[in-house]
Amino acid sequence: MREPFIYKGTIPRIVFGAGTVAKVADELVNLSRHRALVLSTAHQEADAKALAERLGAVCVGVFSGAVMHTPVEVTLEALRVFSDKGADCVISFGGGSTIGLGKAIAYRNNTPQLVIATTYAGSEVTPILGQTDRGIKTTVRDLSVLPETVIYDPELTYALPVNMTVNSGLNAIAHAVEGLYAQDRNPVSSMMAMEGIAALHRALPAIAGDPRNPAARSDALYGSWLCGVVLGTVGMALHHKMCHTLGGTFDLPHAETHAILLPHTVAYTEAAVPHLLAPIAALMGTDRAATGLFDFARAIGAPSKLQDLGLTSRDLDKATEIALQNPYWNPRPLEANGIKEMLQKALEGARPGSS
Template sequence: MTGTSRAPGGHDADSAYRSSTRFEHETLPQRVCFASGEAAATVRAEVQRLGAARVMVIAAAAEAELAQQVTAGLPVVLRWSEVVMHVPVEVAERARAAAARGHVDCVVSVGGGSTTGLAKAIALTTDLPLVAVPTTYAGSEATSVWGLTEQARKTTGVDARVLPRSIVYDATLTVSLPVPMSVASGLNALAHCVDAMWGPRVDPIDRALAAEGIRALATGLPAVVTDPAGLWGRERTLYGTYLSAVAFSSAGSGLHHKICHVLGGMYDLPHAQTHAVVLPYVLAFNASAAPEAEQRIAAAFGAESAIEGLQRLRHDVDAPKALRDYGLEEADADNAVQAVLDVVPDSNPRPVTAHDLRRLLRSAWAGTDPSTMTDGKEDR
């Protein structure tokens, strides 16, 4: 049989048709070990794989007992419990100095995003290998993004040195995470998916990972709420968390994360809850200017529109509703406008003005209907 092959749309594949799909995607070098109930054995195997003999374990005081169980049998020479949200520079410096004094050759973090963030801060200046054992859905363990806060300003960056060599996911370690915190943390993961859809370096692989992450989180989180002790919902949520973080790390930080980093650094707001509250307002603001991304998000939710799907999920899991519930004053929202405007990505689908940010932040502060962000009408 002979003939000319045909490309989509009826064009000759070897002549008229020219692909418009062109991108570069870098896959991060990292081992991912996923097995419920096997954290201790898996961590031992990963540390042995690294050839480490002097391990530093980072875990907040509240998770000290859990960390003892997870790191049983390791050659631990230092346990560090000073873990502070948003990783203040002075805390990072003290931990780095302790690691140097202890001649540490590997760091194991057991905990949420703040714990992982501190381990990354150590790796940033020491090149020490990390093994991350998440107990929340923060996703930091799967990214090469670091963050430090100094004088009420949070600075983030990307560096291959901070990417954990291995992640050990064990859903049993998340069962003790209270439902409200699980919801906030899971919505933080969902924010990674949404921001990845229009991040500055987004490519088709990022969008595919983000869409699958949304599907996983949209089914996993309600199951966690319904059956907090059950593993299916916890595993599904952890799976979605990993996908969300990989997509976000590749696509880069978008408007949503820029807003939350500014608010967290300036006002020391709780990380996960801030992301959970701000997300629908950024989605509503950007959706009409990014129709392909909006359709992907809607399809992942199984909804008519992206914002409808997100709002339905938020209702089902009783999501955090307003920044004022977490200590932000109305004047703070206004005062943060310029700081956010200074870091808005040029790639954001919709132009962003100071007026837009003021409306968005005030709406998130009050917890008003996010649909008001879809057009230019004034607050009422």
């Protein structure tokens, strides 16, 4: 007999397929918007400006100041540009940093958002906004930050460097992994989680071998979409709490932090609910999900040590203390010694289960 559950879908309009970036103008018409502000990071500014030029009169400008962890001061600057340009919507072109900025703007002025996803962040299909103010990262869950339309064009990911692909893909997998043991999990979200993980498990090694493999790039984008839907449907736990703590407090890069921490946070939680993580262990061909994820990440060239990102052993006490403040629900309760031991292994890149 199945356990009782509640499922509520929040998926925005999805436009998926090669060449779909050409449909941006049509999608603006569908939203009844005519004065779009294009958002990007400085790294993707040239692509954002090229998009703005193609859109012509329906685009009022480009703001290329998006950065990691969505600092509030950057959001306020973007809001001023939005107002000065008389924009009536935003187009977020890029990955998690740009998508986060678009959400932060919408949270404050309720503007419609169209996202053109160029990484595997997954946040484009969630009603979740993470933002940083004076070194503390907090999370808001509100339907006002959910984009109205998302365009997934695999061709835009062909040039994504393999290291960014791997880290972004593991970031997406983390969303789905936590969905499997979420307090409010349900059969639909769990099915999406395993389908998304399986797609990325197929795609990432293929991309590492051939970065412009069309089928693998399409599979990776499909998998990241499903993992993102899981993130937006059910609650997250220890893994996301730790990533927010390390990212917001120590300014660690978002995707790399997810990639390194995932096997270790899974090892901590798996001790309490091995049956819920058994499907991942089976997919990876291992006895434990944590070791399977660690070995998979190493095989595709992912980073493995937090110390390589700049974290030091002196930071672990502070990280543990912050993680225990307003902790997320987790199947295995958060305990200081266990959290610090987990972080020590992640700092050194030790394989979960090793002494």
